[in-house]
Amino acid sequence: MAINKPLAGLTVVSIEQAVAAPMCSARLADAGARVIKIERSEGETARHYDAAVHDMSAYFVWLNRGKQSTVFDLKNAADIAVVKSMLAKADVFVQNLAPGAIDRLGLSPKVLHQSNPRLITVGIVGYGQDTDYAEMRAYDMLVQAESGLCAVTGTADAACKVGVSVADIATGMNAHAAVLEALIERSITGKGKAIKIAMFDGLADWMNVPLLHYEHQSKETARHGLSHASIYPYRRLDCKDGSIVIAVQHSGEWHRLCCEVLKQPELETDPRFATNALRVQNREALDEKLEPVFAAMTRTEAFRMVEDAKLASATVSSVADLSTHPALRRVKGVANGKVFSLAAPPLHPDIEMAVIPDVGEHTDEIRAEFGQMLQPIE
Numbered sequence: 001m002a003i004n005k006p007l008a009g010l011t012v013v014s015i016e017q018a019v020a021a022p023m024c025s026a027r028l029a030d031a032g033a034r035v036i037k038i039e040r041s042e043g044e045t046a047r048h049y050d051a052a053v054h055d056m057s058a059y060f061v062w063l064n065r066g067k068q069s070t071v072f073d074l075k076n077a078a079d080i081a082v083v084k085s086m087l088a089k090a091d092v093f094v095q096n097l098a099p100g101a102i103d104r105l106g107l108s109p110k111v112l113h114q115s116n117p118r119l120i121t122v123g124i125v126g127y128g129q130d131t132d133y134a135e136m137r138a139y140d141m142l143v144q145a146e147s148g149l150c151a152v153t154g155t156a157d158a159a160c161k162v163g164v165s166v167a168d169i170a171t172g173m174n175a176h177a178a179v180l181e182a183l184i185e186r187s188i189t190g191k192g193k194a195i196k197i198a199m200f201d202g203l204a205d206w207m208n209v210p211l212l213h214y215e216h217q218s219k220e221t222a223r224h225g226l227s228h229a230s231i232y233p234y235r236r237l238d239c240k241d242g243s244i245v246i247a248v249q250h251s252g253e254w255h256r257l258c259c260e261v262l263k264q265p266e267l268e269t270d271p272r273f274a275t276n277a278l279r280v281q282n283r284e285a286l287d288e289k290l291e292p293v294f295a296a297m298t299r300t301e302a303f304r305m306v307e308d309a310k311l312a313s314a315t316v317s318s319v320a321d322l323s324t325h326p327a328l329r330r331v332k333g334v335a336n337g338k339v340f341s342l343a344a345p346p347l348h349p350d351i352e353m354a355v356i357p358d359v360g361e362h363t364d365e366i367r368a369e370f371g372q373m374l375q376p377i378e
Contacts, residue, residue: 005032005348010183012036013086014067014094015074017044019140019165020124020199021096022063023172028092028179030348035067036086036366038074043359054335061356062342065333070367071360074105083107085370088115092179096124099134109194119192120182122175127200138199143167147203152210155225170202226316232279233257233286236316237294237302244294244302247312249276260309262293 010033014025022037029035037044044060052058072079084107087093093112095102102108102123109121126138144150144161154160175197182193204211209230210221221229226245228234234247248257254276258268267273267289272282279286294302299315306313315321322328329344332353345351 007183008032010034010091011086011089012092012094013083013090014038015102016094016096018046018096019059019063019168020171020175021094021122022046023169024122024124024175024179025067025094026063026065027172027176027345027347029066029354030345030351033092036090036362037064037067037069037357038072038083039069039359041071041073041360047359053340054338056335056356061333061335061340065354065356066351067357068362068366069357069360070363072363080105080107082367082371084112084115086366087112087119089370090116090119091183092120092122094122094124094175094179099125099129113192113194117191118186120179120186120195121192122179122195122197124171124175124197124199126198128198129196133200138167140165140167140199143199143203147200148207148210149203152207152221152223152229154223156223159223166206167199167203170206171197171199174202227283230280231276232283233290237290239294239297239299239302242299243316244299244306245314245316246306247314249312253311254279256309256311261305261311262289264289 007028010028012025012028012033012035014021014035015038016022016025025035025037039047042048046059046063047057049057049059053061072083074080074083087107093107095107109119109123112119112121125134126143127133127136141161144153144167147167149166150159150161153162175195178195178197182195186192213219213221213230223229224235226236228247231247231249234245234249236243236245246257248254254273255268259265271278272285273279297305303313317325329349330341331344331349331351332339332341334340334353334355336356336358339353
């Protein structure tokens with residue numbers, strides 16, 4: 001463990017599976033915290049999604065680097081006693097068991113704080129526990145659909161989920177931020193706290209712009225594929241040999257697009273296009289002006305012209321393109337004794353090589369360390 005990492009010296013215990021909670025604890029591990037992961041004897045859910053990376057799951061190697069894996073039977077009194085001893089010394093406890101399960105195990109925040117008032121507990125749930133949806137099952141795509149995200153994602157003909165697990169990822173990021181806030185608060189008050197993070201809340205927050213448009217303008221946000229619903233022109237355009245994405249977000253960029261790229265300065269003051277709201281409203285008419293200009297150019301020509309006009313643009317990259325992208329930063333990991341690389345975490349792109357733990361690899365070590373340290377919490 002690197003001494004100069006910001007969370008070095010902190011201990012995190014997690015009873016976690018899948019993506020949301022492991023995302024939170026992975027970020028804490030990247031920052032130097034010791035993360036002790038408690039799994040079932042067969043390993044947690046994400047271990048079994050696939051065997052893409054040296055016979056380990058891509059999801060698992062992404063989110064579990066640098067953690068210690070233990071196997072404890074949470075229905076066994078002796079094992080629970082060890083877990084309670086760990087939590088009596090820990091700084092953070094992260095779990096995403098089904099609602100109520102943690103209480104039945106005798107690991108509720110109220111019980112744990114009796115022995116360790118500095119402990120920060122994080123419970124990840126699908127929906128707010130004070131709502132009618134408290135007991136609803138919540139998986140990533142279900143929450144994407146329930147939150148309305150799918151209604152604004154896709155094409156005019158078909159609603160889609162986002163291609164990665166954004167509900168889980170948002171939840172893990174929110175939980176990570178909440179832990180950091182709680183650590184700052186604890187440094188002032190000396191006390192831990194109980195945190196609840198709901199998956200639905202994270203995506204509902206992300207949906208605020210469509211929600212506000214609906215509630216204040218009675219406007220349903222339509223699906224436009226690779227085109228922005230409320231900023232225009234911000235879309236993919238087809239060239240002779242491929243596509244380019246351009247973005248025009250303010251009047252200066254609109255001026256440069258009309259004069260330097262389209263070579264149609266009269267469009268700048270055309271009453272149909274004079275403001276962003278009007279351009280959004282009249283996007284089909286504007287497309288008739290845009291599309292022929294780009295269709296007559298190669299992608300290289302289009303990129304050069306857009307760049308010369310100081311406008312933003314992008315390539316629609318495939319995953320294969322991402323694999324060799326010049327902006328992609330990588331870190332190394334070890335899975336089943338073999339080195340692999342993956343995209344670097346944005347907060348710590350320079351982390352050292354981290355090992356992905358085998359199921360229960362550290363159980364004996366952890367049992368020896370914590371088994372005799374404290375009397376179990378009553």
